[in-house]
Structure formats: structure tokens, C-alpha cells
Amino acid sequence: MAKIKLREIAHARSGDKGDILNISLIPYEEKDYEVLREKVTPEKVKEQFGSLVKGEVKRYDMDNIKAFNFVFHNALDGGITQSLRVDRHGKTLSFKLVDMEIEM
Amino acid sequence: MVDTLRIGTGAGYSGDRIEPAASIAKSGDLDYLVFECLAERTMALAHLRRLSDPDSGYDPLLEERLRLVLSPCVDNKIKIITNMGAANPLAAGKKTRSLLNEMGHACLKVGIVLEDDILDAMVDSDFSVLKEPDKIHEIRDKIISANTYLGASPIIELLKSKADIIITGRTCDPSLFLAPMMHEHGWKDDDWDKIGFGITVAHLMECGAQVTGGYFADPGYKNVEGLANLSFPIAEIFANQEAVITKLPDTGGEVSLRTVKEQLLYEVHDPSSYKTADGIADFTKIKLEEKGQDMVKISGGGGRARPAYLKVNIGFRNGFLGEAQISYGGYGAKNRAQLAAQILMKRFADLKLDFEALRFDFIGSGSLWPGGSPSISNEIRLRVIGRARIRKDVEKLCNEVEALYTNGPAGGGGVTRSIEENIAITSAFIPREIVTVQTKILGEENGQD
Numbered sequence: 001m002a003k004i005k006l007r008e009i010a011h012a013r014s015g016d017k018g019d020i021l022n023i024s025l026i027p028y029e030e031k032d033y034e035v036l037r038e039k040v041t042p043e044k045v046k047e048q049f050g051s052l053v054k055g056e057v058k059r060y061d062m063d064n065i066k067a068f069n070f071v072f073h074n075a076l077d078g079g080i081t082q083s084l085r086v087d088r089h090g091k092t093l094s095f096k097l098v099d100m101e102i103e104m
Numbered sequence: 105m106v107d108t109l110r111i112g113t114g115a116g117y118s119g120d121r122i123e124p125a126a127s128i129a130k131s132g133d134l135d136y137l138v139f140e141c142l143a144e145r146t147m148a149l150a151h152l153r154r155l156s157d158p159d160s161g162y163d164p165l166l167e168e169r170l171r172l173v174l175s176p177c178v179d180n181k182i183k184i185i186t187n188m189g190a191a192n193p194l195a196a197g198k199k200t201r202s203l204l205n206e207m208g209h210a211c212l213k214v215g216i217v218l219e220d221d222i223l224d225a226m227v228d229s230d231f232s233v234l235k236e237p238d239k240i241h242e243i244r245d246k247i248i249s250a251n252t253y254l255g256a257s258p259i260i261e262l263l264k265s266k267a268d269i270i271i272t273g274r275t276c277d278p279s280l281f282l283a284p285m286m287h288e289h290g291w292k293d294d295d296w297d298k299i300g301f302g303i304t305v306a307h308l309m310e311c312g313a314q315v316t317g318g319y320f321a322d323p324g325y326k327n328v329e330g331l332a333n334l335s336f337p338i339a340e341i342f343a344n345q346e347a348v349i350t351k352l353p354d355t356g357g358e359v360s361l362r363t364v365k366e367q368l369l370y371e372v373h374d375p376s377s378y379k380t381a382d383g384i385a386d387f388t389k390i391k392l393e394e395k396g397q398d399m400v401k402i403s404g405g406g407g408r409a410r411p412a413y414l415k416v417n418i419g420f421r422n423g424f425l426g427e428a429q430i431s432y433g434g435y436g437a438k439n440r441a442q443l444a445a446q447i448l449m450k451r452f453a454d455l456k457l458d459f460e461a462l463r464f465d466f467i468g469s470g471s472l473w474p475g476g477s478p479s480i481s482n483e484i485r486l487r488v489i490g491r492a493r494i495r496k497d498v499e500k501l502c503n504e505v506e507a508l509y510t511n512g513p514a515g516g517g518g519v520t521r522s523i524e525e526n527i528a529i530t531s532a533f534i535p536r537e538i539v540t541v542q543t544k545i546l547g548e549e550n551g552q553d
Contacts, residue, residue: 011326011362013319015371018144018531024369026362052473060375062388065361069369080145081529082422084463084489092472 007098014094021075021090023097026067033066039102045070048100109288111281113336114139116312118146118163122172124336127352129176132338136284139186140277140310148419148527150190151249161192170203178209185280189271193218196271201546214546215267217258223250225538249419252539255381259283261543276380278306289343298345299383300407304390305339305347308367312336315367317357330356346403359398384408413533422528423460426498427489428505428521434482440513441466441484447512448488451504457497459490491526498523
């Protein structure tokens with residue numbers, strides 16, 4: 001089985017609200033929606049982010065537009081007004097998600 | 105009522121580019137131009153400015169933006185709606201009034217939305233903040249602001265009073281766009297499917313160029329042309345719950361399924377339940393179609409009744425932040441940066457600096473996420489940031505980083521330093537009945553007072 005990085009088949013964008021981070025994951029081609037659903041589980045994603053995310057990771061599936069929304073709780077060092085991180089919003093973290101490897 | 109309504113975004117955040125707003129005001133065939141300029145941090149900073157000067161606390165770019173768009177908006181009969189009032193909508197209204205008089209547009213009416221102070225009511229009623237139930241009492245003497253996320257209704261009231269320019273403070277971002285949709289199309293405030301649809305379109309518009317190709321490019325994967333010449337988005341909204349998002353021709357960027365999908369999920373938690381003061385939108389029922397070059401049609405969608413509670417952001421003094429950086433280059437850069445960090449930690453302890461939080465980052469080697477960047481980089485920037493109750497402690501942090509010039513490892517350079525008071529934001533939910541809002545029209549006669 002070939003390993004690929006998610007970035008080869010999908011794109012992503014981060015957003016923040018308080019201490020909660022969300023990252024969309026959108027296949028370039030709608031046919032890859034099912035393989036992403038199977039391979040990119042919230043558990044795997046939580047593992048990918050390690051110590052950055054203290055809380056739960058939840059995935060919302062959007063069958064209507066063939067996209068996923070990952071929501072990361074307790075993930076932004078207290079949120080934009082309190083965090084000491086370089087990237088207080090977590091805006092760069094979409095590229096941490098698409099750097100994840102899956103087996104095709 | 106109109107058949108179609110055209111709304112353009114004039115800004116997607118307070119520091120956004122200014123010229124694209126003038127371009128769509130001139131040639132976007134708009135009915136409304138909406139400037140969305142508030143974020144949690146922006147609001148906190150606005151309150152800090154107002155504390156030092158009671159006539160400030162509104163968006164610093166208000167005047168520059170209005171000077172650029174007023175003439176085309178008057179020529180093309182475009183109404184302006186904005187939350188640039190930030191922490192002081194009344195002062196923003198007065199400033200706008202005097203600007204209109206000066207520029208020969210004295211006949212235009214300025215409408216402002218003012219929220220009554222709710223802090224005392226909140227404390228008396230013992231409302232708890234979102235995450236830490238006891239905190240509202242604990243932080244009471246440090247609180248500098250409490251602002252409710254208001255909905256579309258005060259804006260609609262001002263539109264009915266024929267206001268040409270409407271200035272609000274903290275209002276839900278989508279409400280700024282939803283208000284003209286409800287007003288012009290006569291959507292009832294309990295027609296939840298239409299409101300949910302309107303919120304969805306508003307959500308796509310509120311971040312400006314993020315839906316027209318900005319914040320999207322990834323060379324080799326997502327190529328986007330002309331990012332230096334992006335168009336802000338234009339939405340054409342039909343009364344029957346359909347809309348098209350597009351942009352000006354002959355500009356950079358793109359409006360496509362992929363840009364719209366990314367923006368639809370931006371800052372969203374449960375996509376079937378996107379909550380605002382006006383209603384709850386269900387993004388999982390929306391249909392998206394590309395209808396032509398840079399035209400995406402949105403249809404369907406749905407909504408549910410507005411929540412009984414409104415969100416309030418509470419700003420409180422949270423000590424001082426001091427940050428300083430220094431770079432190391434060439435062979436052994438990381439080793440020397442690490443040595444510098446060890447020296448600083450020892451110095452901070454010897455000087456008995458009292459930090460509530462302290463952080464060291466090695467920029468160029470995993471500062472964004474562990475293992476995220478190659479550690480073979482031959483240049484490293486050490487970043488040190490601390491938060492302390494006392495300003496002097498963070499001043500000393502910065503001094504100690506600077507003093508690495510003469511006391512630290514070899515070859516450190518390019519020190520930068522900054523200190524700011526930290527205004528933190530926390531949230532609460534309160535019953536909408538305890539919030540009172542006033543609207544006010546500043547006519548020709550209320551120039552200055």
C-alpha cells in the first residue's frame with residue numbers, strides 16, 4: 001500500500017474561536033471524500049497534533065459539499081488574547097493537518 | 105422590496121486593504137457596502153485606547169476608509185454598514201458626521217447602534233463566564249468592558265429611518281450583512297429558513313477576500329493569480345433564497361467551489377448549527393454550484409429559531425506581556441540559541457522575575473509545532489515571551505534579551521522588543537431580555553458637540 005500525504009488530495013483552512021480551533025479538510029476531487037472519511041478519523045488527527053491539542057477532537061462530515069470540519073477543543077493555549085504562542089490563532093496548523101500521512 | 109440585492113464587502117478585518125472597497129463602490133453596481141472590522145483582539149485593543157482617550161476607541165482606519173469610498177457611494181446611492189464603532193460607536197458617529205459636513209455630503213444621515221452597559225446587571229445576576237464559573241467575581245475589579253453580540257434588528261430599525269451610514273459596535277459579523285437582506289427582501293424575523301440562508305451568505309462575505317482567492321494560494325497545489333490585485337466579494341441575493349457570490353472582472357483571485365468551501369467552514373464548529381443572535385444556520389443543507397467564471401451559486405439551506413441567550417465578551421486586565429527576539433546564524437546557530445535560552449532562565453531566576461507564563465521558541469526549528477520545521481536550519485531566531493502582573497518584570501525580560509549582545513553567546517544579532525498591557529477576553533451567555541439597545545440618528549445639525 002502506498003503512503004501519501006493528505007496535501008496530495010486535499011486542502012484545508014484553520015479558524016479560531018476562543019480556545020477552540022477548527023480546520024476544514026476538503027478533497028480536491030469529490031471522489032476522494034469516502035477515502036478521507038475512512039482514513040482521517042478524529043483519533044488519527046488527535047495523534048497527529050500531539051501535545052498541541054489538550055482536549056477532544058471532533059469531526060463533522062458535510063455530505064452536501066463533500067468536506068469535513070475538524071474541531072479541536074482546548075487547543076490554542078487559552079485563545080488568541082491569552083496565548084503566548086508565535087501563531088496565537090493557530091492559522092498555520094492547517095498545514096500540520098495536511099502533512100499527515102495516510103495509506104491508500 | 106427589490107428583486108435582487110447586491111452587497112459588497114468593504115473590509116474583512118480592521119487592518120484590511122483599503123482600495124478594493126473603493127473599486128467595488130465604483131464599479132460593483134452595489135446597493136450596500138459592508139465593512140466588517142472587529143475580532144476578539146481588535147475589540148480588546150479598542151477598549152484599551154478608549155481608556156486612555158474617551159473620544160477614541162473606534163476603528164483607527166474609519167476616516168481613511170470613508171474618505172476613499174464616500175464619493176462613489178453617494179454617486180451610486182450605496183448605503184454603508186459597519187462595526188467600525190468598536191468600543192465607541194458614538195464617537196465614530198460624530199467623527200463620521202463631521203467628515204460628511206466637511207466633504208459636502210451634509211445631507212446624509214448617520215445611524216448608530218448603542219448598547220447600554222450590562223456589566224452591573226451581569227454581576228448582580230450572578231452570570232458565570234463560559235469556562236470558569238467563578239471567574240466573573242474573581243476578575244470583577246479587572247474588567248474593563250462587556251459587550252453583547254447584537255443582532256440585525258437595530259440595524260434594520262435604522263434602515264427604516266433612512267440612515268445612509270450605519271455604525272455599530274460589537275454586533276454578530278453576519279448580522280451586518282443579514283440586516284439589509286431582511287430589510288430589502290422583507291424577510292420576517294421568524295422566517296428561520298430565510299434567516300439561516302441569509303446568515304450563510306453573510307458568513308461567506310464577512311472575511312472579504314478570503315472567499316475571492318485570498319488566504320488560499322499554495323503554489324503547485326492551489327495556484328491563484330493576481331493576489332496583489334484581489335477583488336473584495338460581491339453577493340447578489342434574490343428574495344427566493346438564492347444568491348451568487350462573485351467578484352469584479354479584471355482583478356486577481358478566483359471565486360470557485362474550492363474557495364467557497366474553505367470559507368464556508370472558516371471559524372465554524374458544528375456546521376449544522378451555526379449560531380448568531382438572529383438565528384441558527386444549517387450549512388449542511390446548502391447547495392453550491394459553479395455558474396460561470398468566478399460565480400458560485402448558493403441555494404437551499406435552512407435555519408432554526410434564534411438562541412434564547414446572547415454571547416457577551418468580557419475584557420479584563422491580565423497583566424503585561426513582554427516579548428523580545430534575537431537571531432543566531434551559521435554553524436551551530438541552534439546550539440548558541442539554546443545556550444542563550446539557558447542563560448536567560450538563570451538570569452530570570454536570579455532577578456526573581458515573577459512570570460505567570462513564560463515561553464521560549466526557536467523560530468526556524470519547531471516554533472509552530474513540535475518537529476514542524478527542519479532542525480538543520482543554519483539560522484535560528486530565539487523568541488522569549490512572558491506575562492507578569494508587574495510591568496517592570498517584563499521590561500527586565502526585554503532588557504535581559506538585549507543584554508545578550510554583550511553577555512550572551514557569540515554572534516547574536518537583530519534584537520527586537522515590545523511590551524503591551526494584556527487585555528484578555530472571556531465569554532458569557534446572558535438572557536437576551538437583560539440587554540437594552542438604543543439607536544440614534546445623527547443628522548446634519550449634530551455636527552460637533
